[in-house]
Amino acid sequence: MTTVRTPEDWPATEEQARAVQDQLRARLILDETGPPPGTGRVTGVDVAYDDERDVVAAAAVVLDASSLDVVAEATAVGRVSFPYVPGLLAFRELPTVLAALDALPCPPGLVVCDGYGLACHLGVLTGLPTIGVAKNPFTFTYDDPDTPRGSSSPLLAGTEEVGRALRTRDAVKPVFVSVGHRVSLAGACAHTLALTPGYRLPETTRRADALCRKALRETYSA
DNA sequence: GCGACAG
DNA sequence: ATCTTGTCGC
Numbered sequence: 001m002t003t004v005r006t007p008e009d010w011p012a013t014e015e016q017a018r019a020v021q022d023q024l025r026a027r028l029i030l031d032e033t034g035p036p037p038g039t040g041r042v043t044g045v046d047v048a049y050d051d052e053r054d055v056v057a058a059a060a061v062v063l064d065a066s067s068l069d070v071v072a073e074a075t076a077v078g079r080v081s082f083p084y085v086p087g088l089l090a091f092r093e094l095p096t097v098l099a100a101l102d103a104l105p106c107p108p109g110l111v112v113c114d115g116y117g118l119a120c121h122l123g124v125l126t127g128l129p130t131i132g133v134a135k136n137p138f139t140f141t142y143d144d145p146d147t148p149r150g151s152s153s154p155l156l157a158g159t160e161e162v163g164r165a166l167r168t169r170d171a172v173k174p175v176f177v178s179v180g181h182r183v184s185l186a187g188a189c190a191h192t193l194a195l196t197p198g199y200r201l202p203e204t205t206r207r208a209d210a211l212c213r214k215a216l217r218e219t220y221s222a
Numbered sequence: 223g224c225g226a227c228a229g
Numbered sequence: 230a231t232c233t234t235g236t237c238g239c
Contacts, residue, residue, distance in 0.1 A: 046229090047229075047230085048230075048231090049229085049230055049231075050231090051230080051231080084228095084229070084230075086226080086227045086228065086229090087227085087228085089228060089229055092229075093229070114228075114229065115228040115229055116228060117228080118228080118229085132228085134228055134229090135228080135229090136227085136228060136229095137227095137228090138227060138228045139226075139227050139228090176228085
C-alpha cells in the first residue's frame with residue numbers, strides 16, 4: 001500500500017541508475033521536521049544476501065516508538081536485481097525492501113534504513129518519512145565525538161555536512177546518521193537516540209537484521 | 223589513471 | 230553484505 005514502483009525506477013545499467021537517482025533527488029523533501037521521537041511507530045528495514053544462489057531476503061519490523069515493542073513484521077524474498085556499486089545501493093536493496101513493506105498489515109510510520117542514500121531513495125518512492133543510520137562513515141570524514149552517549153560531530157563530504165557521527169553508547173564507536181526524506185538531521189539524531197536505549201545500533205535495525213537473516217535461512221529449509 | 227568505499 | 234573461533238568483560 002506504500003509502494004510506488006515504475007519500470008524506470010529499476011534500471012539495468014549503472015548509467016541508467018545514476019540518471020534515475022538524479023531525477024529522484026529533485027523530489028526529496030528536506031524542509032520538514034519529521035514526527036516527534038518516541039511517538040507513533042518506527043520501522044526498521046534490512047536485507048540479507050546469498051550471492052551464491054543470487055537470493056536476497058528483506059525484512060520490515062514495526063516497533064511501537066514509545067515501548068520499542070514489535071507490533072508487526074513482514075519479509076520478502078527475491079532475486080538480486082543489481083550489483084553492489086558504492087553510491088547505487090538502493091537499486092540492489094530496495095526492490096525487496098519495498099515488497100516487505102507492502103506485506104505489512106499496518107502503516108510503518110518512520111522508516112530507518114542502513115546506509116546513506118537508501119533512506120532518501122526509499123522516502124521519495126514511498127512518501128514516508130525516512131532516516132539513515134550507517135555503521136561506517138563510507139567515504140565521509142569526521143572527528144571523533146566526545147565520549148558520552150549523545151555526543152556528535154559533523155560527518156563531512158569536504159566541507160558539506162552530510163550527516164552526524166553520533167555516539168549512542170559511552171566510549172563506543174559512533175553510528176553515522178543521515179537524513180532521508182521529510183525528517184531534519186536533528187530529528188534523525190533524536191530518533192536514533194530514542195532507538196538506542198541499550199545497544200550501539202537502533203532497535204529497528206537490530207530487529208530487521210535478525211529477521212531478514214532468518215528469512216534467508218528459512219528460504220532453504222522450507 | 224588507480225584504489226576505496228554504505229550494504 | 231559474507232566468510233568465521235575464541236575471548237574478554239559486564
